[in-house]
Amino acid sequence: NNSERPADLLLINGQIYTQDDALQQVEALAISDGKIVAAGSSRELMAWQGDSTKILDLTQRVVLPGFTDSHIHPISAGLRILSCDLSELRDETAILQTIREYARTHPENDWIKGGGLWLPAVGGGNPSRYLLDSLVADRPVYLTSTDGHSAWVNSKALELAQINADTKDPTGGVIERQPDGEPSGVLREYAMRLVSRLIPPQSFTEKVQALELAMHEAHRVGVTAWIDAAVDEESIKAYLELERQGKLKLDVSLSLLTEIIKGMDAVAEVEALYQRYQAQAQRINMHSTKILIDGVIEGKTAALFDNYTGEDFRGEPYIDAELYQQMIAAYDSLGFQVHVHACGDRAVSMTLDAFEYAQAQHGKSDHRHHIVHLQLMKEKDIPRFAELDLTANLQTLWATPEDTYISELTIPVLGPQRSEWIYPFGAIARTGARIACGSDWPVTSVNPFPALQVAVSRRGPDSLKRTPWTPQHLLSRQAVVSGYTIGGAYLMNQDTHRGRLCPGMDASLIVLDQDVFHLPTNHLYQIKPVLTLWRGEPVFSAID
Numbered sequence: 001n002n003s004e005r006p007a008d009l010l011l012i013n014g015q016i017y018t019q020d021d022a023l024q025q026v027e028a029l030a031i032s033d034g035k036i037v038a039a040g041s042s043r044e045l046m047a048w049q050g051d052s053t054k055i056l057d058l059t060q061r062v063v064l065p066g067f068t069d070s071h072i073h074p075i076s077a078g079l080r081i082l083s084c085d086l087s088e089l090r091d092e093t094a095i096l097q098t099i100r101e102y103a104r105t106h107p108e109n110d111w112i113k114g115g116g117l118w119l120p121a122v123g124g125g126n127p128s129r130y131l132l133d134s135l136v137a138d139r140p141v142y143l144t145s146t147d148g149h150s151a152w153v154n155s156k157a158l159e160l161a162q163i164n165a166d167t168k169d170p171t172g173g174v175i176e177r178q179p180d181g182e183p184s185g186v187l188r189e190y191a192m193r194l195v196s197r198l199i200p201p202q203s204f205t206e207k208v209q210a211l212e213l214a215m216h217e218a219h220r221v222g223v224t225a226w227i228d229a230a231v232d233e234e235s236i237k238a239y240l241e242l243e244r245q246g247k248l249k250l251d252v253s254l255s256l257l258t259e260i261i262k263g264m265d266a267v268a269e270v271e272a273l274y275q276r277y278q279a280q281a282q283r284i285n286m287h288s289t290k291i292l293i294d295g296v297i298e299g300k301t302a303a304l305f306d307n308y309t310g311e312d313f314r315g316e317p318y319i320d321a322e323l324y325q326q327m328i329a330a331y332d333s334l335g336f337q338v339h340v341h342a343c344g345d346r347a348v349s350m351t352l353d354a355f356e357y358a359q360a361q362h363g364k365s366d367h368r369h370h371i372v373h374l375q376l377m378k379e380k381d382i383p384r385f386a387e388l389d390l391t392a393n394l395q396t397l398w399a400t401p402e403d404t405y406i407s408e409l410t411i412p413v414l415g416p417q418r419s420e421w422i423y424p425f426g427a428i429a430r431t432g433a434r435i436a437c438g439s440d441w442p443v444t445s446v447n448p449f450p451a452l453q454v455a456v457s458r459r460g461p462d463s464l465k466r467t468p469w470t471p472q473h474l475l476s477r478q479a480v481v482s483g484y485t486i487g488g489a490y491l492m493n494q495d496t497h498r499g500r501l502c503p504g505m506d507a508s509l510i511v512l513d514q515d516v517f518h519l520p521t522n523h524l525y526q527i528k529p530v531l532t533l534w535r536g537e538p539v540f541s542a543i544d
């Protein structure tokens with residue numbers, strides 16, 4: 001009886017896409033104790049108003065369930081934010097100013113570490129250490145480039161690493177030099193380690209702080225739940241610490257990292273970690289593991305069926321198919337969800353085989369396994385997601401030829417025919433398979449809206465081109481929204497209590513500044529949440 005128990009919060013006059021089975025739209029929601037207690041018209045729901053009820057007039061804004069990022073590395077992302085983060089900068093003046101300012105405001109740091117440096121913007125891609133010395137001379141500086149293959153260092157760092165004219169280039173690495181042979185300030189590939197190995201590792205406190213920062217950033221873009229895609233013991237402890245402090249304000253699943261080359265011993269190690277820590281958690285779910293079966297196509301380390309174009313090799317999986325099947329079957333019978341990184345068409349195929357094997361061994365479980373990335377697939381494997389009831393976990397932001405990873409490093413090494421099956425998201429969706437979406441942040445942005453735009457256009461977020469690349473793999477807006485909402489909630493085994501805006505469900509939701517279903521495609525990337533609620537609590541707000 002709602003006259004006895006008024007709502008804590010009423011959202012009225014909105015366009016609320018409930019994402020229920022009938023995809024109904026309502027105007028208003030009543031929220032109590034973090035749950036939705038009623039959905040309907042604004043007039044109907046005024047019956048839930050009491051003396052202490054807060055009312056928020058949505059002024060026709062759009063509301064969706066909070067998004068789940070189903071593949072993310074939040075601690076690394078937060079550490080990037082904590083360091084000297086240059087990732088948004090493309091202009092030399094701004095880059096130099098940011099470095100100087102970071103050093104000035106972090107006098108406690110013995111090292112100035114940073115990343116995301118757009119190398120072409122400084123010194124023609126090979127900047128001098130003296131330029132860096134002019135910004136920071138008293139402490140060593142180590143800044144990695146956006147692609148992670150180079151580092152810019154100052155004289156102090158070179159001095160500490162004892163790199164000078166007599167130092168030989170290490171195997172697989174290059175020390176850039178002045179005409180006199182002295183190091184000039186840039187280290188490439190394995191030469192980076194000469195300096196990076198001297199940098200003290202991040203403290204536990206920094207990791208907890210990084211996690212919290214990443215969470216706030218996620219809230220800002222509408223993410224209220226995530227699956228951390230590669231979790232070690234120290235990361236588990238960081239999550240438990242943030243939860244203990246009462247600051248972990250999103251739903252979390254942890255995919256505990258399997259060191260695949262250890263084979264069945266790795267399964268035992270992951271099971272031991274789970275047994276040691278799960279009971280200490282209140283709400284964090286650790287019954288998930290992450291397996292990498294191959295590398296990436298752009299590094300020619302993904303396992304393909306046929307050779308890389310122009311090469312006499314096809315990339316190899318990290319273990320053989322038989323052991324792989326046994327590991328997956330073992331995890332399945334231990335009750336683990338298996339979250340597999342598979343990039344090459346052969347790696348994806350082997351993974352589907354392994355799940356099929358596990359099902360043949362002891363029947364279909366309800367552990368909600370998923371395969372992430374799917375850079376390349378064979379057409380014959382596409383229907384197997386639906387057949388085996390597996391989820392395809394998609395990073396849709398990557399599926400565009402405006403991304404140089406695709407145009408320069410992927411299409412050329414696959415050739416035109418195979419390239420028709422890069423990120424075959426539309427084909428997978430048409431089979432009725434479950435899909436979920438994730439960012440892989442900090443590899444790429446945590447913001448789901450540019451990823452939505454690329455998914456429905458197969459073009460870069462700010463591309464002027466309107467014809468989609470590989471149009472057979474376009475996704476609908478609804479498919480992507482489902483992937484971020486109910487698809488992610490399903491993977492986290494929470495689909496019975498969140499992912500839809502219906503009575504009884506968590507009031508984890510986002511209010512958007514523009515309509516995700518009606519805005520022109522080329523503007524989707526600009527959509528911003530103005531309010532994010534997690535279990536009824538505002539965790540981000542841009543409304544006064």
Ligand SMILES: [Zn+2]
Nearest residue numbers: 071073229440
């Ligand atoms: Zn990842």
